[in-house]
Amino acid sequence: MLKYFSALLGFLIPLLPMAQAALDTGEINQPTIFKLAKLGSTIYEGVFTGNGLLGTMAYAQGDTALRVDIGRTDVYDHRPEADLFGAPRLPIGHLLITFQKPLLQLSGEIHLQEAENKIHILTDQGSLTFTLVTFYEEDYMYIHAAEEDFHGEYTIRWVPEEAKSPRLQFDYAKKPSHYPLNPPIVTHHSKEALIYQQALLAGGGYVTGIRTQKEHHSTAWLITVAYSRENALPMDSVRQQLAAFDFTRLPEKIARHRAWWKAFYQQSSYSMPDRELQEFYQMQRYKIASATGAKKPALDLQGPWTAPTPWPGYWFNLNIQLAYSPLYTANHLDVASSLLAIIDQHTEQLIRNVPEKYQKDAAGIGRNAGANLIAPIQLTTENNGRIENMGDAELSNLTWVLYYYWQHYRYSMDERIFERLYPLLKRSINYALYFIAKNNDTGDYEFQIKTYSPEYPNAYDYNTNYDLSLLKWGLQTLMALADQHKLTDVDYPRWKEIATHLKHFPKDETGFKISDNIAYTESHRHYSHLMMIYPLHLLLADSPENNQLIDRSLAHWQSKNQSLQGYSFTGLASIEAIRGHGNKARDAIKLLLKKYIKPNTLYAESGPVIETPLAAATSLQELALQFWGGTIRVFPAVPSDWESLHFKSFRTDGAFLISGTRENYANKEVKVTAEKGGKLKIKVNLTGESQYLVKGKAQFIAKAGDIYSFETFPGDTIHFYQLEK
Known part of the structure; x- marks a missing residue:
């Protein structure tokens, strides 16, 4: 039987389907998975997720444990001494997932398109796969363990970090003669969740909440962190946020998360x-x-x-x-x-x-x-x-x-x-x-x-x-x-x-x-x-x-x-x-x-x-x-041994969107879209002679060598292309 937050039992969390399609960018050679064959023992050898506020970092601890750090980017102390000791970024803590025996394999993958991590663990008692997601538009971190091929035991516990300036650990730093510590963390247990409350001497503090869900071959953890600079700690908001998460709508939440990332990658x-x-x-x-x-x-x-x-x-x-x-x-x-x-x-x-x-x-x-x-x-x-x-x-x-x-x-x-x-x-x-x-x-x-x-x-x-x-x-x-x-x-x-x-x-x-x-x-x-x-x-x-x-x-x-x-x-x-x-x-x-x-x-x-x-x-x-x-320069420094190069919807001065294609060691074409209109001066650097086509009201002004000048209007598109010999 698994040893974990034993009081927190729930219902089945559906496994996350992992899409395998390439990034929908219209271009080639776009890697979709970043792999680490072996997770190391530091954050520099781990896999990570984030939504711009919350994030996870997963890596090894010793030879029997997986560590998952939890972070929130705005958790800063705010004492009157506004320096790296009085107003530093503060660490929060980590989940420690410990197995009975040494891990035979611990590897990780960052699935870029889905913004999800996969961690594969092999032991002599079977294998597990952990999936980690930090929902982009909702402030939750989600960890799911698929356990159907695992026949052993593991424990999981929350390890809080001490709420003090990390700079205190470094000998060369000029440290304050007196550094009063923040209050110790306070733990609140309930049937629904574990809540960890960290008050700050300067007022306010941060609260970490963990909700566990389990069924026969699957365990999942939902985690959130709230922060306040005011005197009141955000205890109630964390409880409410964890309780409000509707697991029956998990596929919808995953789809919405992936849709955000797909739109992000399609921007260029x-x-x-x-x-x-x-x-x-x-x-x-x-x-x-x-x-x-x-x-x-x-x-x-x-x-x-x-x-x-x-x-x-x-x-x-x-x-x-x-x-x-x-x-x-x-x-x-x-x-x-x-x-x-x-x-x-x-x-x-x-x-x-x-x-x-x-x-x-x-x-x-x-x-x-x-x-x-x-x-x-x-x-x-x-x-x-x-x-x-x-x-x-x-x-x-x-x-x-x-x-x-x-x-x-x-x-x-x-x-x-x-x-x-x-x-x-x-x-x-x-x-x-x-x-x-x-x-x-x-x-x-x-x-x-x-x-x-x-x-x-x-x-x-x-x-x-x-x-x-x-x-x-x-x-x-x-x-x-x-x-x-x-x-x-x-x-x-x-x-x-x-x-x-x-x-x-x-x-x-x-x-x-x-x-x-x-x-x-x-x-x-x-x-x-x-x-x-x-x-x-x-x-x-x-x-x-x-x-x-x-x-x-x-x-x-x-x-x-x-x-x-x-x-x-x-x-x-x-x-x-x-x-x-x-x-x-x-x-x-x-x-x-x-x-x-x-x-x-x-x-x-x-x-x-x-x-x-x-x-x-x-x-x-x-x-x-x-x-x-004053000039936009396309293909200005392509390495001579690069046979091809493609970019799409790069943005530049004047709110122009630029796309370019290089094939067979030749700069073939450049497309310019004027978002707001205005003067355009562009060196297209096409191989050999070039020509252009205008879609819209853009007016040609002059050409000097390979530098073209136009007066453009919103929505205009100019297509420069290589003349065939």
């Missing part, structure tokens, strides 16, 4: 001839939609899948930016809206993050924060050169975050987004402008205070390339937005004056420096000193002079490889891609996968950090489609 597709890269790319799409989404919490460094980490929060000098970067081209603006939501919800906090004297018209964010975005910056004209914590001297993080807010606007052309973006971007730039003045000797505008260039050792100096790049991009973008909307902004003349005469990016014979007085002499994982190249495209890779400078900078950066990490290679790949070096870009991604990416495509630096594999998906997209310098 991308087929590459390299099977490893193809499978990796599909996993990143699955991963990011599992980790965040519309009306879901913004993506922090972990998603729903927690592990011991010194990084239990949000980071704003690279991580959140890279994590969201693949969503725009992939046509997943709905999923990306969670980034806009956290910014919109906490705009007042972004204002409070800057010193009080600047709050009337400025805003900013420091290096890291909890979900409340409390991350003060200490930069003032009075404390120049006297900031101990370098994270408090990172001036331009908010501007970089707003680069993706701006990209969301430009890729959607949704004017409601513009109305929120423009005033906040202006505030972010205003903070930098407080520290800019004209050098009367050179005529250049320069920073009059020291700021910190992220990640480089002791990079506290005047005129960091990080800040100069983001300031110039911000000024140019504000002017472009004002021009587009015919706004008369009193600050426009000053923006133009400073942007035109801003100090040149510091460089020497090796390429771009870190700042005025700091040459690049130590290994540096971050490309903060190369922001003008990528992603901001201020130094365009379309002239011999610029490419020589990029060559020197890139070679010198990569030559010092001791501190390079995974995202160093995504940056390298993207820069090579914008230069048209498809083979080098592809090779950088392949090296990343070989050296840094974990078996289930997660990534770690002392703890889980989610951004690097997602940034690699962006680099892969840039082999097929780019936008910079």
